[in-house]
Amino acid sequence: MSVTNRFGAELPLPEALLPLRDLARNIWWCWDTEATALFRDVDPARWDEVRHNPVRLLDGVGEDRLCALAADDLFLSALKRVYDRFKAYMNGDATQAAADMGDKTVAYFSAEFGMHESLPLYSGGLGILAGDHLKAASDLGTPLIAVGLAYHFGYFHQHIGLDGRQREDYRRSDFSMMPMALQCDETGAPIVLSLDYPGRTLLAQIWKIQVGRIPLYLLDTDVDGNDEEDRAITAHLYGGTEDTRVRQEILLGVGGLRALTAVGLEPDACHLNEGHSAFLAVEQIQRHMTDDGMDFKSACAAARARNVFTTHTPVPAGNDVFQRDHVGEYLRPYADSMGVDLNDLINLGLVDPADGREPFGMTVLALRLSRFANGVSELHGEVARDMWQFLWPDSDLDSVPIEHVTNGVHMPTWIAGELDGMYCEHLANDPVTLPHDVFWAEHERRRGHLVQMVRERMIRQARREHASAEEEDTVARILDPHALTIGFARRFAPYKRATLMFRDAERFARILNDIDRPLQIIIAGKAHPRNEPGKDLMQEIWNISCQPEFRQRLVLVENYDIDLARHLVQGVDIWLNTPRRPLEASGTSGMKAAANGALNLSVLDGWWCEGYEKNNGWAIGANRNYNDHEKQDAEDAESLYSLLENEIVPLFYDRGDDGRPTEWIKRMIEAVEAVIPQFSTARMVDEYTDRFYVPCAMDD
Ligand SMILES: *Cc1c(COP(=O)(O)O)cnc(C)c1O
Numbered sequence: 001m002s003v004t005n006r007f008g009a010e011l012p013l014p015e016a017l018l019p020l021r022d023l024a025r026n027i028w029w030c031w032d033t034e035a036t037a038l039f040r041d042v043d044p045a046r047w048d049e050v051r052h053n054p055v056r057l058l059d060g061v062g063e064d065r066l067c068a069l070a071a072d073d074l075f076l077s078a079l080k081r082v083y084d085r086f087k088a089y090m091n092g093d094a095t096q097a098a099a100d101m102g103d104k105t106v107a108y109f110s111a112e113f114g115m116h117e118s119l120p121l122y123s124g125g126l127g128i129l130a131g132d133h134l135k136a137a138s139d140l141g142t143p144l145i146a147v148g149l150a151y152h153f154g155y156f157h158q159h160i161g162l163d164g165r166q167r168e169d170y171r172r173s174d175f176s177m178m179p180m181a182l183q184c185d186e187t188g189a190p191i192v193l194s195l196d197y198p199g200r201t202l203l204a205q206i207w208k209i210q211v212g213r214i215p216l217y218l219l220d221t222d223v224d225g226n227d228e229e230d231r232a233i234t235a236h237l238y239g240g241t242e243d244t245r246v247r248q249e250i251l252l253g254v255g256g257l258r259a260l261t262a263v264g265l266e267p268d269a270c271h272l273n274e275g276h277s278a279f280l281a282v283e284q285i286q287r288h289m290t291d292d293g294m295d296f297k298s299a300c301a302a303a304r305a306r307n308v309f310t311t312h313t314p315v316p317a318g319n320d321v322f323q324r325d326h327v328g329e330y331l332r333p334y335a336d337s338m339g340v341d342l343n344d345l346i347n348l349g350l351v352d353p354a355d356g357r358e359p360f361g362m363t364v365l366a367l368r369l370s371r372f373a374n375g376v377s378e379l380h381g382e383v384a385r386d387m388w389q390f391l392w393p394d395s396d397l398d399s400v401p402i403e404h405v406t407n408g409v410h411m412p413t414w415i416a417g418e419l420d421g422m423y424c425e426h427l428a429n430d431p432v433t434l435p436h437d438v439f440w441a442e443h444e445r446r447r448g449h450l451v452q453m454v455r456e457r458m459i460r461q462a463r464r465e466h467a468s469a470e471e472e473d474t475v476a477r478i479l480d481p482h483a484l485t486i487g488f489a490r491r492f493a494p495y496k497r498a499t500l501m502f503r504d505a506e507r508f509a510r511i512l513n514d515i516d517r518p519l520q521i522i523i524a525g526k527a528h529p530r531n532e533p534g535k536d537l538m539q540e541i542w543n544i545s546c547q548p549e550f551r552q553r554l555v556l557v558e559n560y561d562i563d564l565a566r567h568l569v570q571g572v573d574i575w576l577n578t579p580r581r582p583l584e585a586s587g588t589s590g591m592k593a594a595a596n597g598a599l600n601l602s603v604l605d606g607w608w609c610e611g612y613e614k615n616n617g618w619a620i621g622a623n624r625n626y627n628d629h630e631k632q633d634a635e636d637a638e639s640l641y642s643l644l645e646n647e648i649v650p651l652f653y654d655r656g657d658d659g660r661p662t663e664w665i666k667r668m669i670e671a672v673e674a675v676i677p678q679f680s681t682a683r684m685v686d687e688y689t690d691r692f693y694v695p696c697a698m699d700d
Pocket residue numbers: 123124125126128489490491560561562565566586587588589590592
């Protein structure tokens with residue numbers, strides 16, 4: 001079947017500017033510094049207004065501005081350079097690992113994808129990792145296709161009231177103003193899938209986002225023919241009740257595979273990013289039975305042979321489970337068409353079918369039906385083996401078949417544009433020749449930029465919340481662009497211990513308010529809409545930030561998203577992370593910060609166990625697990641204060657005659673050098689390809 005891409009918005013542009021339209025339709029621009037600058041330069045004020053969305057930008061640029069640009073030689077030559085680079089990129093070579101895939105493809109399934117702030121299809125770390133995975137696969141030439149859901153409201157925008165309480169603001173996305181192409185058949189009609197849901201047929205259409213060389217297909221149930229409730233399946237990310245989740249996950253797994261077939265793609269292997277998509281195995285089993293005439297057991301084995309499963313959560317509550325009767329309703333049509341007992345399907349998600357109360361587990365289903373399974377850091381691999389050992393009662397701990405592939409980040413996305421060139425020129429040299437003066441000056445500039453951005457966000461918030469003029473005036477001068485700056489941004493989940501730093505609030509205030517050597521901290525993060533304890537935690541921090549001794553030195557900034565994350569990781573001196581070990585599976589924001597020269601100050605958990613090398617940051621607490629939370633908190637807090645007082649603050653303010661902190665800068669460079677090769681998604685995707693994708697896809 002031929003597929004024509006209908007693109008929502010028609011963009012009327014002068015001939016000379018037509019390449020802008022092509023560039024806007026592939027999000028490659030968002031990790032190319034010059035391409036990003038090109039869109040900004042079209043109309044800088046409007047660029048901010050449209051939240052960095054090129055489709056919307058081009059849709060509303062005035063006639064006069066377009067004519068001026070079409071006659072601007074400097075702009076046109078930049079446009080030509082970018083467009084040529086884009087075309088060369090799209091036709092580039094593949095790395096060895098990617099080339100080993102031959103003509104095979106792997107399909108990557110994820111409930112969220114975080115690629116850019118203008119595409120609200122993510123909530124946090126899992127989505128950002130998925131987005132970075134696609135970008136790296138594109139860079140490397142890995143033959144990957146991706147599948148997800150097209151959420152109409154995405155995740156919420158976070159407002160914080162003057163009482164410190166989070167409010168969720170949901171805005172409906174306009175897909176016609178996003179780089180999304182509805183997939184149509186040769187007659188130009190949208191392709192519509194149908195799926196058996198209890199007592200009805202669910203319909204879904206398919207959108208495509210082009211991520212460099214990687215296509216991302218997104219399913220959308222907001223179509224004529226579905227009732228209101230079914231239309232809302234793709235309304236919200238992780239929305240609503242258990243029933244919504246089951247509907248979403250059947251759609252992602254079963255519907256996702258069918259969507260690929262509908263656009264003419266048959267993947268040779270599947271990668272399940274977390275258990276949400278595990279129902280895809282049911283579709284695989286059904287196909288093996290009906291198309292290849294296999295019996296149920298052989299069909300399960302054949303499905304298993306082609307799947308890779310990555311687990312992300314070391315906390316049981318993070319693993320989706322559903323009532324088995326409930327899942328049964330949805331699986332019944334598949335059992336009927338396969339001619340198997342419904343219980344045979346349900347048992348795939350149970351550890352012990354004889355235990356009548358055990359719910360159906362998506363992680364159990366995924367582990368059962370994947371040939372390879374992995375955690376996302378070395379320590380998390382161990383934790384996951386321990387957590388799921390009971391599924392392999394005959395294996396000892398070390399031979400539980402869960403390995404690890406440590407996460408990474410997409411360096412071109414997260415490294416500040418002006419560092420890119422500097423790194424290319426100097427990091428390859430041995431010894432590294434990164435010039436201290438320029439490197440430090442750039443860092444100071446970015447810290448200043450971050451402080452500016454935080455002030456602007458605080459002013460916007462103050463106005464929206466009708467704060468007093470005095471209040472607005474205070475936030476307009478908050479923070480010091482030259483002070484040692486800590487960033488702390490993450491979901492407000494209790495295990496992240498966002499309030500650990502306030503365990504001895506007086507001592508912490510003393511450290512912050514040293515007149516000659518001030519320290520300041522910028523905090524951001526969302527709490528899940530239904531997580532009241534998380535919201536309480538945030539409110540507690542807000543209240544602390546309003547006390548006079550913290551007022552100038554500690555801010556809680558609202559609406560943590562990719563844009564704020566980029567400014568934070570590029571502008572802070574220290575990236576702080578205080579999870580309750582071993583509950584941080586990997587963590588990736590610290591990698592982003594290190595790549596820009598920030599020094600990590602973190603508990604030895606997740607990636608930092610592998611990343612910490614003495615001179616690239618600091619380890620909070622000991623390399624051990626605790627049973628006693630109170631003791632763990634006390635020791636970790638003591639370690640945090642003492643590192644700040646005795647090592648970090650003195651080192652940062654130890655200035656040479658040139659005013660620069662020589663030792664500190666050396667460590668910044670060590671941090672950059674250590675993180676880039678080891679913790680990039682380039683290394684990560686090649687590792688997945690080598691170890692998992694190639695064996696799964698090649699095995700006939
Ligand atoms: C990187 C990132 C995350 C994940 O960070 P962790 O360190 O894994 O908590 C979450 N949200 C945003 C916006 C990010 O950029």
